[in-house]
Amino acid sequence: MTFLFDKIIFGPVSSRRLGVSLGINLLPENSKYCNFNCIYCECGWTPNKSAGKVSFHSREKIYEALDAKLLEMSEMLTPPDVLTFAGNGEPTLHPHFAAIIDDTIELRDKYFPNTKIAVLSNASRLHIVSVFEALLKVDYNIQKIDAAYEYTIHRINQPKADFSLSGLVENLKRFRGNVILQTMFLEGEYLGESIDNTSDEHILAWLKIVQDVAPSEVMIYTIARDTPVETLRKVSIEKLNQIAASVQELGIKTQVSS
Numbered sequence: 595m596t597f598l599f600d601k602i603i604f605g606p607v608s609s610r611r612l613g614v615s616l617g618i619n620l621l622p623e624n625s626k627y628c629n630f631n632c633i634y635c636e637c638g639w640t641p642n643k644s645a646g647k648v649s650f651h652s653r654e655k656i657y658e659a660l661d662a663k664l665l666e667m668s669e670m671l672t673p674p675d676v677l678t679f680a681g682n683g684e685p686t687l688h689p690h691f692a693a694i695i696d697d698t699i700e701l702r703d704k705y706f707p708n709t710k711i712a713v714l715s716n717a718s719r720l721h722i723v724s725v726f727e728a729l730l731k732v733d734y735n736i737q738k739i740d741a742a743y744e745y746t747i748h749r750i751n752q753p754k755a756d757f758s759l760s761g762l763v764e765n766l767k768r769f770r771g772n773v774i775l776q777t778m779f780l781e782g783e784y785l786g787e788s789i790d791n792t793s794d795e796h797i798l799a800w801l802k803i804v805q806d807v808a809p810s811e812v813m814i815y816t817i818a819r820d821t822p823v824e825t826l827r828k829v830s831i832e833k834l835n836q837i838a839a840s841v842q843e844l845g846i847k848t849q850v851s852s
């Protein structure tokens with residue numbers, strides 16, 4: 595069973611990758627909104643909705659919710675390690691994403707100056723100047739790149755809007771290293787065809803992209819919860835560790851979650 599977040603602020607939860615994380619869901623509650631339709635998405639399939647029909651929470655309501663939660667956590671002396679933008683879809687689709695990042699920096703500095711801010715994004719909106727510049731302000735700018743071939747990335751992520759791997763790579767390079775790459779490795783079948791982004795040939799092509807983008811870090815992971823496609827399989831920890839070792843040979847820090 596896939597799941598959706600039912601609040602703007604969720605947690606804190608102990609994150610596989612980031613430590614004690616207070617989540618911020620900029621998307622509507624109990625409904626997914628994304629411009630991708632990843633076959634492994636923990637939120638389930640993306641419903642067909644146009645942006646005009648989506649009721650985003652206002653910037654003010656998000657500010658109030660975060661302010662109230664951080665005040666409560668500061669009174670309880672329980673600082674989060676990280677404030678994480680994730681949730682029911684792609685956070686950069688919120689029309690006031692950049693302003694909300696500024697608000698979050700202000701509130702973080704007020705309550706917990708040592709807490710980090712993370713954004714988990716599918717990297718599809720980096721061509722928008724305000725989005726790109728806002729991402730440069732956060733501590734963990736985590737961008738998804740799930741494959742090294744156009745065909746494979748389209749099959750895994752099923753982007754709804756115009757999207758190309760070559761454009762994505764060019765945009766990632768513009769961060770000049772101020773980016774963390776995140777890749778989901780998986781195996782299995784989808785619509786009668788094999789899906790596998792862990793073959794030697796694919797890993798070599800992916801490593802070449804990693805080298806070109808030169809991120810500060812790479813996070814690799816595999817399926818941990820239910821996915822909309824039931825014929826996908828987790829990649830073994832041995833294989834993930836092997837991939838991580840190849841990234842480390844490039845001199846890039848790598849984190850594995852399985």
Ligand code: SF4
Nearest residue numbers: 628630632635683716
């Ligand atoms: S980009 Fe993220 S939220 Fe969107 S479909 Fe993929 S995994 Fe789900």
